[in-house]
Amino acid sequence: MNGTAPLLDPNSCRTRQTRLREAMAQQRLDAVVAVLPEHVEYLTGHRWDHRFSPLVALAADGSCLLVCPDKPALESAADDVRTYEAKWKSTLRNDQRHSSAEVLADWLAGRRIGRVGVEFSACPPHLTGRLGTATLADIEPTLLAMRRRKDPDEVLLIRRAVAACGRMYEVAREMIAPGVNELEVFSALQAAAVAACGEMLTGTGNDYACGVRGGPPRDRRCEAGELFILDLGPAYRGYFADTSRAIAVDGQPTDLQLAAWERVCGALTIVERVARPGVRCREIYDEVFAWLADSPVGSWSSHLGHGIGLFPHEAPHLNPSWDDVLAEGEVIAVEPALYDPALRSGLRLENDYLVTATGLELLSPFPLALV
Secondary structure (H helix, E strand, C coil), rough: CCCCCCCCCCCHHHHHHHHHHHHHHHHCCCCCEEEHHHHHHEEEEECCCCCCEEEEEEEEECEEEEEEEECCCHHHHHHHCCCCCCCCCCCCCCHHHHHHHHHHHHHHCCCCEEEEEEECCCCCCHHHHHHHEEEEEHHHHHHHCCCCCCCHHHHHHHHHHHHHHHHHHHHHHCCCCCCHHHHHHHHHHHHHHHHHHCCCCCCCEEEEECCCCCCCCCCCCCCCEEEEEEEEEECCCEEEEEEEEEEEECCCCCHHHHHHHHHHHHHHHHHHCCCCCCCCCCHHHHHHHHHHHHCCCCCCCCEEEEECCCCEEEEEEECCCCCCCCCCEEEEEHHHHHHEEHHCCCCEEEEEEEEEECCCCCCCCCCCCCC
């Protein structure tokens, strides 16, 4: 997206700014400066790709600055929209970060700035140099925590990305057969997602490989008896879906493959029964782990799932390495699996859910069948 029109509801962006200001007050921050594309979009509704260096700044008094490349963003959730020259006669400048930081410095002039929140993972010296003697604090953990619960405008974009997955699986089921090339499947599915979304995607997904546990597409033809694992994660206007299905290449799954499939379907049923606000993710993981451990074939040692949003893997984590608790408004991807060479080489089923006040709403009601 070129950032000229808002991708998110400006009023909802203002609400997110208010939440951030509340966190700023608790942390005694005079300002926050964010440069990561996902945070610029989250707070202002506008997004630019990696070729550009926009930034957003929020002061404790509530004023918000958006620095845009070349042209001012329309309908922005910012009080002050300024621009810097990103191109000279259509040639991209390589010093854009310096230019956008200079605009920030002008906005900060005359303001009392003692403590500033920045993203430690992405804040370069030429930006911190414009902050003078201010004490820096890492605001990224705060923003990541805020992003767990999705607002309605965010859920709307996620639903659109998930719907694109549905069309991708329809195309996959039409074309997957012995002899088809993995790269052909990948290309056809990307085209289907773009057509479903009506514009270019900002993400594609992980797994388009056959006869293995997953991976990128290869210049390889599918063989009868194999399972084709698809883990599709198209991103619509920055917001990711993350779903997975396994498809029997020859349309004739073996008894072992069907037994594993039934077990993995049962794991999804457990999650749908147990998950609700206040439930610890470790408890869900442990129950599913015990269920899959009794499978007549295959093994599983991966995570059970994770949140999705502006990044394909966000909190909460359905993973024993974290101790997260589900909360209303989160969107999670749940992906139980079983792998074994006897399954040629395994299967994974992944659904996306919105955590509601009473449980889970299924966002990806596509067929789970192997054929």
